[in-house]
Amino acid sequence: MFDVIQNRRVVYGPGTIRELPGILRELTGNTVMVIAYSDKADCVRLAVHALEQEGLTYVLDASLRGEPSTDDIDRLADIAVRNNCGAVLAIGGGSVMDAGKAVAMLCTNGGNVEQYQMEGKPISVPALPVVAVPTTSGTGSEATKVSVVYNPANKLKKSFYSPSMIAGTVILDPELTVGLPKDITVSTGIDALSHAIESYVSLKATPYTEMFSLQAMKLIVENLEKCVRDPNDVEARGGMLLASYLGGCALNAGIGLAHILAQPLGGLIKIPHGVACAIFLPYAMEHNVGYCTKKYCDIARIFDACGEDGSILAQEGIARVKAFLKRLNAPDSIRQYLPEDFNVEKAADIVLGATGHIKNDANPVTRNVIINVIRRTV
Ligand SMILES: [Fe+2]
Known part of the structure; x- marks a missing residue:
């Protein structure tokens, strides 16, 4: 059995940002809440200019810096409600798109975001329509119904979701990602690679997500x-x-150990998500390889290895991924992010309390596994 939530419309190609006004006009006659990573970036100025030319009113907020907090979401939703916004346009990386989805939900469901994130308040009213325009290549937030938000009260990064939070429309314009700095290109790219690998070997994978x-x-x-x-x-x-x-x-299949660690540690030690994924991915692969050999052979072949199915080829897949990360000069240690009072056992308890993905790995993720992996990356 599986239950797939997909975007209604995905527009791909260089220059497709110019489709934006027509798309928004179809969605709402009201003001558009624009959440962007910058108000000076060319693509944001182009989008805003296009809205003005089409006579669409908008409120622009470009104040988000890094991953959104519960305070950010409550504040942005308040702006959107006060301006009677009828749709949300999110232009930016995963943080901005996650914020856009959460704001769209909060505008129609009311209350504050912590109630949905920490207390499990049901999301019973459809969110405002969301148009997601990614400007980095990694999180895949434009394709999911999930929002990850940092809660300063308990220092946790925790996700919540609803089928209605998925962006109805996605614009994938490669020109918006041209010129991204090398370190961001690498860390976001490895985030995407982690999604692909972890979802592929997840116990919840289906032929649909494997594709x-x-x-x-x-x-x-x-x-x-x-x-x-x-x-x-x-x-x-x-x-x-x-x-x-x-x-x-592919994230409909869930994710595994690399993300189980990366997500809460992002809140705890402020390590950027893609950086954490790059560090933990090889350990996550080693953790699972003996439990789904055939799938690791498939991964090895994608990384240009060849041979008969079996443990040698599966291990070669991990070696190829490690070599790929090395060629990209990807980070391999969390040491520089650790505060002086970091306690690995406490961190493991926080990780275990924060994840909803603990049962996705074929090789069970235990407290000891988490402690060992953190220790090996310090
Ligand atoms: Fe991720």
Whole structure:
């Protein structure tokens, strides 16, 4: 059995940001709440200019810095409600899109976001329509019904979700990701790779999600190094943007140990999500390889290894992924993010309390596994 939630419309291609006014006009006659990572970025100015030319009213907020907090979401929803907004346009990376989805939900369901995130208040009213325009290639937030928000009260990054929170419309314009700095290209790209690999080997994977996972992996192998070598390669940027989207679609299968660690540690030690994924992914693969050998052989082949199905090829897959990360100069230690009073056992308890994905790995994730992996990355 599976239950798939997908976007209603996905527009892909260089220059497709210009479709935005027509799309928004179809969605609402009211003011549009624009949540953007910057009010000076070319794509945001272009979007705002297009809205003005079409006579659409909007409220622009570009104040988000990093991952959204519960306070950010409550404040943005208050702005949207006071301005009678009829749709939310989110232009930015995963943080901005997560904020957009949460704000759209809160506008129609009321209250504050902590009630939904921590207390399990039901999301009973459809969210406002959301248009998601990613400007990085990694989180796949544009393809999911999930929002991850930092709660300063308990220092936890925790997700909540509803089928109605998924962006109805997604614009994938590779030109918006051209020129992204190398470190962000790498960390977001490895986030996408982690989504593809972890969803592929998840116990909740289905033929439907496997299709997305495999294609996302292929596109990442073909395009991520090209983007690093030439940040202006629009074709490679397009490949990565599509990989990120497909990786997000694959997340219907859930994720595993790398994300089980990366998400709460992001709140606890302020390590950027993609960086944490890059550090934990090889350990997550080693953790599972003996429990789903055939799938690891499939991964190995995508990374150009060949041979008969079996443990040798499966292990070669991990070696190839490690070599790929090394060529990208990806980070491999959490040490620089650790506060002096970091306590690995306490951190493990927080990780265990924060995740909803603990049962996705074929090899069970226990407290000891979490402690061991954290210790090996320090
Ligand atoms: Fe992720």
